[in-house]
Amino acid sequence: MPLAPLTTFRIGGPAALLYRARSADELVEAVTVARTLGVRHHLLGSGANILVDDAGFPGLVIRSEVGGIEWLDEGLVRAGAGVQTFPDLIVESIRRGRGGLHHYVGIPSTVGGALWQNLHFLSPDRSRTCFIEEVLESAEILTEEGERRRVGVDYFEFGYDDSILHHRDDVVLTADFRLEAVPEEELRAVVRENLRWRDDRHPDLWLYPSAGSIFKKIEGIGAGRLIDECGLKGHVRGGAGIFHRHANIVVNLGGASSADVRALIDLARETVLRETGHELETEIGFVGGPEDRSARSPIS
Numbered sequence: 001m002p003l004a005p006l007t008t009f010r011i012g013g014p015a016a017l018l019y020r021a022r023s024a025d026e027l028v029e030a031v032t033v034a035r036t037l038g039v040r041h042h043l044l045g046s047g048a049n050i051l052v053d054d055a056g057f058p059g060l061v062i063r064s065e066v067g068g069i070e071w072l073d074e075g076l077v078r079a080g081a082g083v084q085t086f087p088d089l090i091v092e093s094i095r096r097g098r099g100g101l102h103h104y105v106g107i108p109s110t111v112g113g114a115l116w117q118n119l120h121f122l123s124p125d126r127s128r129t130c131f132i133e134e135v136l137e138s139a140e141i142l143t144e145e146g147e148r149r150r151v152g153v154d155y156f157e158f159g160y161d162d163s164i165l166h167h168r169d170d171v172v173l174t175a176d177f178r179l180e181a182v183p184e185e186e187l188r189a190v191v192r193e194n195l196r197w198r199d200d201r202h203p204d205l206w207l208y209p210s211a212g213s214i215f216k217k218i219e220g221i222g223a224g225r226l227i228d229e230c231g232l233k234g235h236v237r238g239g240a241g242i243f244h245r246h247a248n249i250v251v252n253l254g255g256a257s258s259a260d261v262r263a264l265i266d267l268a269r270e271t272v273l274r275e276t277g278h279e280l281e282t283e284i285g286f287v288g289g290p291e292d293r294s295a296r297s298p299i300s
C-alpha cells in the first residue's frame, strides 16, 4: 500500500505493513505489540507534516484513525486522536456555538498530530499567535513506558512547534478541549477571514499538495523571507517547486518524488547559509530514508 495518498504531499512509497487503528484500544494494542516485538514503527496522523521516502517505510505504519466526538458537558468536548480537527471537530464546535478551535480552520491535522505540533495560528486581530494548548484540558495517552493514563496540559510542555511528543514515544489516544461560548456569527466571521487569509498566501492543497512550512520559524526573521531574499521562489526540481507566493512551502507540481523535495530543501539550506549566515532547520518529519528517526529495528 503506497503511503502517498495518506499524506498531504502525495509523495512516498509503500509501508512494509500498514495497520489502521480505529479505536483507542486498537491503537494501544498495535503500539504495544510493535514495541514488544521490537518492530520499527511509525505513527501516522493525517500525514500533513511529513515527507515519506520514495522507497517507503521498511516497517509498520500505524495510522491513527481513532474517531469519536463526545460532549462531556456544554463546553467540554472529547475527541479521538484520529479525528480531523478540520473540518470535523471545528465544524461541530462552531455548530454548538463554542470557540477556541475555530482559529485552526483550514489546517489539515488529526487531534493527535495537533498536540504533537501544538497547532497554532494568528489571533483574529493578528496581534498574537493562538495555540491549541490554550483550550486543551487533558488527554488520555499511552506512555513510552506502556502505561495508559490521563494527563493534564502541563504534561505536554508545549512550545512553538513543540511538545513532549517530540521527545518521548508517548501516544495520544483521546483529548478533551474546554471551549467557551461565543456567538456563532462571531465564530463564522473569524473562520471566513482565516480561510481568506490562507487562500491569499497558501497553495490550494488539492491543486498543489504540500506539507505546509518546510523549515522552522526563525524568530523575528522568518525562514520564508530568507529563502525569498535569496531569490529561490519558483525554483523547480523535477516535479517539486518552491511555492511562488510563500517561499517556506514546497509544492508537488505533479509526480514529485521525495528526492525532488530533498533537493529543494538542500538548495534552500545551502543558499540561505551561504548568503545570510542563518541555518535553516526542517520542521517536517521524514518517514523512511536517511533522516527517519522512527524507533526499533526493521522488519526482516
Ligand SMILES: Cc1cc2nc3c(=O)[nH]c(=O)nc-3n(C[C@H](O)[C@H](O)[C@H](O)COP(=O)(O)OP(=O)(O)OC[C@H]3O[C@@H](n4cnc5c(N)ncnc54)[C@H](O)[C@@H]3O)c2cc1C
Pocket: 008, 042, 043, 044, 045, 046, 047, 048, 049, 050, 064, 081, 107, 108, 109, 110, 111, 112, 113, 114, 115, 116, 117, 118, 119, 120, 121, 165, 170, 171, 172, 173, 202, 205, 210, 211, 212, 213, 285
Ligand atoms: C497546507 C498546510 C498548512 C499548514 N498550516 C499550519 C498552520 O497554520 N499551523 C500549524 O501549526 N501547522 C500547520 N501545518 C502543519 C500540520 O497541519 C500540523 O503539523 C498537523 O498538526 C499535523 O497533524 P497530522 O495529523 O497530519 O500529523 P502527521 O503529519 O501524520 O504526523 C506528525 C507527527 O505527529 C505524530 N502523531 C500523530 N498522531 C499522534 C498521536 N496520536 N500521538 C502522538 N503522536 C502523534 C506523528 O507520529 C508524527 O511524528 C500545515 C500543514 C499543511 C499541509
